[in-house]
Amino acid sequence: MTLPPPNGLSRAQLHELYYWMRLTRSLEEKLVNLYRQTKVIGGLFRSLGQEADSVGSAYALDRGKGDILSPLIRNLGSMLVQGATPLEVLRQYMAKAESPTHGRELNIHFNDLRRGFIGQISHLGDMVPVMAGITLSFRMRREARVGLVYVGDGAMSTGAFHEGMNFAAVQQLPLVVIAENNGYAYSTPMEKQTAVKFLVEKAAGYGVPGEQADGNDVLAVHDVTRRAVARARAGDGVTLIELLTYRRKGHAEHDNQSYVPKGELETWAANDPIERYQRQLVSSGWADADELAALDARITAELDAAVAACENEPLPEPASALTGVLADPPEAELEWYRRLHG
Amino acid sequence: MAEVTYLEALRDGLAEEMARDERVFILGEDVGAFGGAFKVTEGFQQRFGSERVIDTPIAETAIVGAAAGAAHMGLRPVCEMQFIDFLSCAYSILTNYVATARYRADLSTPMVIRGPAGGYVRGGPFHSQNPEAAYLHTPGLKIVAPATARDAKGLIKAAIRDEDPVLYFEHKYLYRRIKEDLPEGEEILTPIGQARSVRPGRDLSILTWSAMLWKSLEAAEQLEREDGLAVQVLDLRTLLPLDTAAIVAAVKQTNRILIVHEDTRTGGVAGEITARINDLAFEWLDAPVKRVCAHDVPLPYAPTLEDFVLPQTGDIVRACRWLAAY
Numbered sequence: 001m002t003l004p005p006p007n008g009l010s011r012a013q014l015h016e017l018y019y020w021m022r023l024t025r026s027l028e029e030k031l032v033n034l035y036r037q038t039k040v041i042g043g044l045f046r047s048l049g050q051e052a053d054s055v056g057s058a059y060a061l062d063r064g065k066g067d068i069l070s071p072l073i074r075n076l077g078s079m080l081v082q083g084a085t086p087l088e089v090l091r092q093y094m095a096k097a098e099s100p101t102h103g104r105e106l107n108i109h110f111n112d113l114r115r116g117f118i119g120q121i122s123h124l125g126d127m128v129p130v131m132a133g134i135t136l137s138f139r140m141r142r143e144a145r146v147g148l149v150y151v152g153d154g155a156m157s158t159g160a161f162h163e164g165m166n167f168a169a170v171q172q173l174p175l176v177v178i179a180e181n182n183g184y185a186y187s188t189p190m191e192k193q194t195a196v197k198f199l200v201e202k203a204a205g206y207g208v209p210g211e212q213a214d215g216n217d218v219l220a221v222h223d224v225t226r227r228a229v230a231r232a233r234a235g236d237g238v239t240l241i242e243l244l245t246y247r248r249k250g251h252a253e254h255d256n257q258s259y260v261p262k263g264e265l266e267t268w269a270a271n272d273p274i275e276r277y278q279r280q281l282v283s284s285g286w287a288d289a290d291e292l293a294a295l296d297a298r299i300t301a302e303l304d305a306a307v308a309a310c311e312n313e314p315l316p317e318p319a320s321a322l323t324g325v326l327a328d329p330p331e332a333e334l335e336w337y338r339r340l341h342g
Numbered sequence: 343m344a345e346v347t348y349l350e351a352l353r354d355g356l357a358e359e360m361a362r363d364e365r366v367f368i369l370g371e372d373v374g375a376f377g378g379a380f381k382v383t384e385g386f387q388q389r390f391g392s393e394r395v396i397d398t399p400i401a402e403t404a405i406v407g408a409a410a411g412a413a414h415m416g417l418r419p420v421c422e423m424q425f426i427d428f429l430s431c432a433y434s435i436l437t438n439y440v441a442t443a444r445y446r447a448d449l450s451t452p453m454v455i456r457g458p459a460g461g462y463v464r465g466g467p468f469h470s471q472n473p474e475a476a477y478l479h480t481p482g483l484k485i486v487a488p489a490t491a492r493d494a495k496g497l498i499k500a501a502i503r504d505e506d507p508v509l510y511f512e513h514k515y516l517y518r519r520i521k522e523d524l525p526e527g528e529e530i531l532t533p534i535g536q537a538r539s540v541r542p543g544r545d546l547s548i549l550t551w552s553a554m555l556w557k558s559l560e561a562a563e564q565l566e567r568e569d570g571l572a573v574q575v576l577d578l579r580t581l582l583p584l585d586t587a588a589i590v591a592a593v594k595q596t597n598r599i600l601i602v603h604e605d606t607r608t609g610g611v612a613g614e615i616t617a618r619i620n621d622l623a624f625e626w627l628d629a630p631v632k633r634v635c636a637h638d639v640p641l642p643y644a645p646t647l648e649d650f651v652l653p654q655t656g657d658i659v660r661a662c663r664w665l666a667a668y
Contacts (some may be wrong), residue, residue, distance in 0.1 A: 126434070
C-alpha cells in the first residue's frame with residue numbers, strides 16, 4: 001500500500017528528510033569517536049533524539065529564496081539542511097586552521113549568510129534580537145525572505161529572548177521562533193525554568209500565534225513550520241512554535257545525567273525520531289529497505305571521507321590570533337608586541 | 343558659513359548621511375514622532391519615513407541586537423540610547439555578540455551607538471555617566487567622544503561610514519552651549535583614531551576629550567596669564583583605538599603630561615594612556631604622568647556634591663602647576 005506523500009513533499013524529498021536526520025546522528029557518532037581519541041578539543045554536544053525537530057523545521061525554509069536560520073547547540077541538523085558540511089563541522093570541533101572560523105570558535109558556532117545560517121554565541125537568547133534585525137532588513141528591502149531562530153526551555157528565561165521576541169512581534173517581522181522543549185537546560189528541568197506548563201503559552205504574552213507539535217515526528221515538525229513560514233512570508237509576522245522532544249544525552253559529553261529520573265531515558269528511546277520515521281516511510285510505501293540502506297551507505301562513505309580529509313590537518317598558527325578584530329586595525333596597536341617578540 | 347550648535351552639527355551630520363546613503367537608518371526610544379529626548383532626530387521621521395526612523399520598545403538589548411543583525415545584512419543602523427547610561431542594559435550583547443562578530447565569525451557589523459553622556463547638568467547617578475572605560479576593554483569596538491561642533495558632525499559621519507561598530511558619546515552639557523561657524527556645502531569628516539592639537543605649548547601637555555577639552559583650555563589660558571606657562575592641549579577625540587602616535591609625540595614635545603577625564607579615576611582611560619606612555623616613551627618624561635578625574639563615587643545630584651566630585655578648572659590648574667614645578 002502506498003499513501004500519497006504529505007505536506008506537498010515528493011518521494012525524493014521524503015528521502016532527503018531521512019538523509020539529513022541520519023547524517024546528523026552519524027556525524028555526531030563520528031565526533032564521539034574523535035572525542036574519545038581526544039581529537040575534539042572542547043566539549044561535544046549531542047542532539048540524540050532531537051534530529052527531527054532540527055531537520056523538519058529547517059527543511060520548511062526555502063534556501064532558494066534566501067531564508068536564514070540561527071541554530072542553538074542542538075541544531076546541527078538544521079545547519080546541515082542549510083548547506084553546512086560535515087567537513088566544516090569536524091574541522092570546527094577539532095579547532096583546525098582550515099575550519100570556518102580558523103580555530104577561533106567552537107563546534108557549530110559558525111555561519112554563512114549566503115547559505116543561510118548564522119551561528120549562535122554562547123549567551124542564550126542573543127540570537128533572537130539579532131534575527132529580529134536580520135528579518136527587519138528583509139522587510140526594509142522588500143525581500144520575501146524569512147528568518148527562523150531556535151530557542152529552548154532555558155533560553156526563553158533570558159532577558160535577550162524577551163526583548164528580541166517583543167521587538168519582533170511589535171514590528172511584525174517575518175520571523176519563526178522555534179521553542180524546543182527538550183526537558184532540561186543543563187541539569188535544570190523545565191518546571192524549575194518556568195511556571196508555565198508549556199512554552200507555547202508564552203506566545204499570548206507577545207501577541208503572536210502559538211503552535212505546538214510533536215518534535216519527534218519530522219513530518220509534523222515540517223508541517224507546523226511550513227505554515228508559520230508561509231505566514232511570515234505573507235507579512236503576517238512572528239509565530240512561536242513549541243516542539244515537544246527530549247534531550248537523551250547530557251548537556252555535553254561529560255555530563256552523566258545523574259539528575260534524570262529512572263525510566264525517562266528508556267521511555268524516550270522508544271520514541272526515537274529516526275526509527276519512527278523509518279517505520280513510517282516503509283509502512284506508507286514511501287521508501288523500501290534497500291533505498292534506506294543505500295542512503296545509510298552513502299552517509300558512511302561521506303563521513304569516512306570527511307574525517308580522513310581533516311583528521312591530520314594542523315591547528316592554526318599562533319600569531320594568526322592577532323588579526324581580524326577590526327576591518328582596519330591600527331598599526332600602532334601591534335608595536336609593543338612586535339618590539340618584545342622581535 | 344553658518345553658526346551651529348554642537349547638537350545641530352550632530353543632527354546635520356546624521357541627516358546628511360541618511361540623505362546620502364539609503365542604507366542608514368535610526369532606531370531608538372522616542373526617536374520618531376517625538377524626535378528624541380534631546381531632539382537630536384527632530385523632524386527625521388517626517389523627512390525619512392517611519393521605516394528609517396524606528397521607535398522601539400524600552401529594550402536596549404533588542405535595539406543593539408537588531409542593529410547588529412541589520413548591519414550583517416549590509417544596512418547601516420544608528421542606535422540612539424536615550425541616555426548613554428542605559429547602554430549598560432545592552433552590555434552583554436554589545437561586548438559578547440557585536441564586538442566579537444568580525445573576529446570569531448568574519449561578520450561585518452557596521453553600526454553606530456550614540457547617546458548623551460556626561461555630567462554638570464544635575465542629572466544624578468543615572469543620567470550623567472561617562473561609561474567609556476567599561477567599553478575600552480572590549481576588542482572589536484571603536485569609541486569616539488567629540489568636543490567641538492565640527493567634530494560632532496565629522497565624527498558621526500565617519501562613524502556611520504566605518505566598517506566596524508562605533509560608540510559615539512556625545513556630551514549633553516555641550517549640546518547647546520558650544521557654537522561654531524561651519525562651512526555650508528563642504529563635507530566634514532573627522533578621521534576616527536586621530537587626535538587634534540587644539541592649543542600649542544612647550545611646557546606641558548594636557549591630554550583630554552569631550553567636555554573636559556573646554557575646562558582644559560580655560561585652565562591653559564589662566565596658566566599662561568598668571569604663570570607664563572605654555573600649555574599644549576590635545577583633544578584625543580577617539581578613545582578606541584587611541585592615537586598612540588599623537589600621545590607619544592606630546593610626551594616628546596613637552597616631557598610633562600596631564601590627563602584630564604570626567605569619568606571616575608579607578609580603571610579609567612587615563613590609566614591606559616599612562617601605561618602606553620610607560621611602554622613607549624618613558625625615557626622622555628621629566629615628571630610622573632598625572633591625572634585629573636572624577637572622584638570614585640556614583641555621580642550625586644545636588645549641585646554642591648556634583649561640582650565637588652567632577653573635575654573643575656581649578657583642579658586642572660593646580661595639577662599643571664605641580665607638574666611644571668616638578
